[in-house]
Amino acid sequence: MVNVALAGATTGFGRTVLLNFLDYNKDGKHNLILLSRNAQPDLSARGIDVRPVDYANHQQLVSALEGVHTVLSVIGGGPEAMESAQLALIPACKEAGVTRFAPSEYAGRTNEGVDLYAGKEVVWKAVQTSGLEYTRFACGLFMSIMATGTPKPMTVVGEREGLKSGEEEALAGLRPWNFVINMKAGTADYPGDGTAPMVFTDMRDVALFVYRALDLESWPEELGMRGDVKSFKEVVEICEKVQGRKWLTRNNSLEELKKQSENPGKQFYNQTRVGLAQGWGMVGDELNKTFPDVKPITCEEFAEKWWSGVELDEPSWGEDVAFM
Template sequence: MVTVALVGASTGFGRTMLMNFLHHNDNKHKLVLLSRSEQPELLAQGVDVRPVDYSNHSQLVKALDDVHTVLSLIGGGPPALAAQLELIKACQEAGVKRFAPSEYAGVSNEGIDLYASKKEVWEATKTSGLEYTRFSCGLFMSALATGTPKPVTELGKREGMKSGEEEALAGMRRWNFVVNMKAGTADYPGDGTAPMVLTDMRGISLFVFRALDMEKWPETLGMRGDVKSFREIVEICEKVQGRKWLTKTNPLEELSARVDDPGKKFYNQVRLRLAEGWAMVGDELNKEFPDMKPITCEEFIDKWWSGVKLDEASWEEDVYAT
């Protein structure tokens, strides 16, 4: 048993990870939540909730007393950057052994301006003296449920979800990225044939939970739910939804020229990186735990879109702006 502290897990994807840890834990590890606020519901479920102010170094060090592993799930932006950097310093002083920064994306943070804070945290992690790893999952498969009208299942009800879409997204926001599942349109990076890894949120959580059992973490721990191109995803959607999709290719030189378009900088930067193989993360955790059978794109799309009555596809380019 090790004491594992999750940071930034009161809401969103972090909370999904914490709830999955609770479901699979069976007293295997002691679960700690560092949170800016009290969490009586989680406290009642056996989580050791430790309220902290990330700008209060001594308080943060005290909250990490007896903690072996820290998993950061803090969101993006400048405030998150400051919080993670303070967290690393506190881990060093408190004697924490292992630390995983909030990564959960592609093979690196290069070429994506919004990930500049991730890059800075990663560099600080590597020089911290802590044992560390980068958990890489490619794209979030769960985005493929954006817009589903399917009802919530019993699993979702147990997790407090109010709709099937909320259950399928599992902590991530609604996101029409490249594909619009409801409209039936795809705005490909390049010709849409670049392979990429997609992993759903609960699968990511379970891979990370299993990684807690590893004696030593390597620098990178990739996980693969499935490997597909956007063209292959569209083919699956056409079969499951029973309609023809509208698709558009985007030559990479044109994407490069439009990379500074207002509201689309992140979108175009990520599409460029995807075409270069950014989402083809490794399968280290799949090899480490071969008994794990993560959900595939076919299974996920069938679960959340089969039997849904939809209009003929219509192009809505503005839905892709971020």
């Protein structure tokens, strides 16, 4: 048994990880602890040890981490909040005797070139010099970007979790986001010519791989996982087949994307697209090799599940991009 504490797991992607951990841990193999700023009676009722924390209170953090072996940070929110909370966690983990720590990464193989991720690099360097065992979980792009706008109804799982729509279930904690592809409008705003390969991983599969990683005796510095390897162009071809219509697409040169990055409102979107065109999203498959019995959902399966049989208008450019 591992005493594992999750930080930042009350909303968004973090909550998806936590709820899936509950499903995987029905045999009580691990003791699940939630570090939360507020009481979570619904989660306490499900057997989670909820421990209140104030990230500005070092001694309270140390006390909350007593007896914890592994800390998984899935802290989200703004860059400054993510950075400050994790920088508070790291020394508290060390003082409390925590063995392992995984920072809130869950993206590409590097954070370089994306200004919004500068805080992640600060945290990563602090982890590397902390004396804790650590790893960087990398999953490429969340496959949930293929979920925005689906009118499909919830499954039994969504009903059980009290979700409001099939879209909310498909998004799995990601906010509605038309990043490069717009599933409802049938448009794709490619980085480069859209042919760069990258990893797409469903957030529920991310949770499963991370849960299985708790069983490893030691963690290497990098633990990548791959749901599916596709280019945006290949994803569009899948969607055209599933939706039964021809999409509108456009290429964007890296020079143009870099120029557009000078606009603060579009900086993250365009810096990320440059990174993806240059291989930022092609993460490793260490966890796939370690746990070959895990069969993550593919882009085609995801598209079939959430877009097959849906009546859609002819593709049209419009408000097709959410920059943040």
